[in-house]
Amino acid sequence: MVQSITPENIKQFKADFKAVPQSNTIKNSITNNGFLASSQNTDSKAAMDPVFSIDLTTGAVANQKQSGRCWMFAALNTMRHSLQAEFKIKDFELSQNYTNFWDKFEKSNYFYENVLKTADLPIGDRKVDFLMTTPQQDGGQWDMLCALIEKYGIVPKSVMPETYNSEKSSELNSVLNLKLRKDAVALRQLVADGVSATDIQVKKDAMLTEVYRMLTYALGAVPTEFDFEYRDDDKNYHIDRNLTPQTFYEKYVGWQLADYVSIINSPTDDKPYNHLYTVEMLGNVVGGREVRHLNLDIDTFKQLAIKQLQAGESVWFGSDVGQSSDRKLGIMDTEIYQQAEMLDMDLSISKGQRLDYGESLMTHAMVITGVDLVEGQPTKWKVENSWGDKVGTKGYFVMSDSWFDEFVYQIVINKRFLPENLQKVETDEQDKPTVLAPWDPMGALASR
Template sequence: NQNMNCLFQGTRMSTILLHLSILTLLTTSLGAYADDDSCKKALSKSAFQEEGAISVEWVDKMKSEKPSPLQNRVNEAVQNAGIAKVAMNREVMKNHNTSYTNEVPLGCGTDQKQSGRCWIFAGNNMLRAELLTSKKTDKTFSLSHNYLHFFNMLEKSNRWLWNVEEAQLQNLTRREELKFIESDPLGDGGWYVWYQFLVAKYGMVPQQYMPDTESSISTATLNQTLKTILSDAGVKIKILTHLWNSKATGAYSTKQKELLSDIRQEAMEKIFRILETNLGTPPSSFEFTNLKTKKTETYTPHTFRDKFIKYKADDYVTVANNARRPRNQYYEFIRSTIGVPELNGKDYPIRVLNISFERMDELIRSSIDAGRPMWFATDVGKFLEATPESLSKPSTGIWHPDIYKYSEVYNMPDSQFQLDALTQTEFRLSIPNHAMVIVAYDKPDVNGLTVKYKIENSWGDKWADKGYGHMYREWAELYLAEVVVHKSMLTPDELELIKATPKEILEDDFY
């Protein structure tokens, strides 16, 4: 970390420039308001108290200023039909097409339903496309999402109990203690590195040997049940450690560790049985037929991963496009893993190589050309024409920053709604919240820019274009947070970067 001063200075300079830009914008805006008597009054000291509270007089004044007849009609339209229909930019829709320069073989649409397992679906779908290329499976094939989710919740439960134990050794306030414990939340979501971890430790199985259940497609009740069992064990841990005065000693004795281990083991046995009841028992072996060779073999989850899928977790690396972080730097999120593959085994912290969007675009195209689709994370709801709630309505699944013209509806400048990537990160306006797979790109002019990318989602085959959407380059530059690339696609310099010691940062502070 001592060698990172130049990067800290670069980040600080970016922040200073950002603040200067904001100051300039405010100065310009206030100058414009100064020419308007009504705005002078709105911004006067009488409108807002010195401590920043809104005065009743100011509210009355704002209500008394009636909209124009045209704006009133717009307001009524929004209130009756919703902002999306009124603000829809038909020009974007008119210019849209579904042509692509190159794409990998596509499977049938998948559906995570009422669960947060998108990262598992995206990981499995990425590998499925490679299997289709090899002709070892057909497009109906799918890896079991439920199998990996079983162990996802098992590992997270164990990590949650470990966090409770660790928290009792530290001098933390209640707020700090809860934040420490919940830094590994007991929920469905996750990052690609957690997918790598689960597959490295537990292998994978075909969908038919551990299909989805009612509890895997709608996870809220199961998650609450698991949290109840864990909370009971957590309270027992806290009572014991309080009696031992562990905060003062800062360590557990051998006997104390044994007692804590007993509590954790008892709780984890209950967790396993609850998961088994809701999700099914993970298979230990199964038979599967290679469609290319017509040969049926018996596999374990690990041999299926190694011999049939031929997936090696260490072959993949996550690359990010983060405007507020220096480029060509390797980062590591602190306290971000859900466990270790084996006793005293290698940990799986979240690590990302931050690069420019231009380089990310090159990696996407070279990967698709090589028959490798790409797992990616993004802020999915921004300027999206088709949401999960619109499944029953015709939609295109377009992501484009101009798909909605909010400025024309609200009669405000475009700049109010089209913030650049750096500005959006200042208050975390945009953070990655959904994982999908890039399966194609459109670059009709070899000397021009990529126009758009085809996206495999996990919202079912009734969403958008039979489960596939279309992400335009302008949108990707703003909201495409990270992609997963095979190391064979990286340059020698990039490979050297990921071999170096990464810069550690807080998990919730990278984006």
């Protein structure tokens, strides 16, 4: 039976409001200051003192500015940490613009291929709608960055610096997505007309030629060979000539990317723990590394992060940064805002329910560079962000352990830290992960 709101209902609602103690005081505070400022808990500021028992030396933070490349910055930051230490280059950065160029180029081809795969589906089909909603964007995941490096290598930031369009990406995204949607119309029509696969490929190559030209206009020409020139922290001069992006990566970073695996904590009924998952239509490099996640319980999840930090290596992670977070103070804590207490309402919802009901998903990637252990248990974590040094403590944030439990969804761990039973799962299911729908929350792209 449909029940509308009646005048009698409104009268009762007003009476109920007046019956709440201090209702006018609470109303005045929220009206003038908003929910967050009115409910901010000063005790949280004291508890999130930025001192940690394990604190890696990582240097000055980077700044992604007005772009959604957090996942890229975070991944390159984890790689530059060891490079800075080994070669004594303080505050060195790898080129985020170089990987950005190839990411957008490869995402365009990935989009074209998915358009062709779904060309027989009607407009209005959920998969087609999913593709057309955002043909490409700045965001991504760890495995997508690995796919780019495995194919194209990386370069120092000095070799391919930032541009207006890399730092402020909305204009480029707008015009590129316009082109991709227009091309989708043409590709779907070619399939409908029964055009041969060979002729469709010729047309697609012409489209990619235009994408490459657009990206070069916006982001600059990608280097194929370069000299790496720098002074180390002892003021010694170095020059390394005739490097390629691949040889630079091999010599100066040298990570075996296949050793690093994505671990998720998704406590939902559709994803049993200790199994491997992938997401349909999620990726960037066609034929490249597939996005794969090993789902683990939160205690195992955190212990793996601690082991990697204890070994002196930082941890890439993905979370829902906007939840219970103060950007200016650099605090992420479930107690920083006490809205439920202020409103006298039960606003509790489990981590799994947040994922299932659209309340939360991964929005931002950062790097864990420290942890405070008390009697072997974590109480707070040090986080290197990529929003510049004007927020937090010179760009570093503090994350409470309770916030980690509720809003961290993904970490990247070297396989050597996995216990034997989990290494076996990762190996046994590598070629047959459970495939999740394109819109599954574990397919969210970090883009804040």
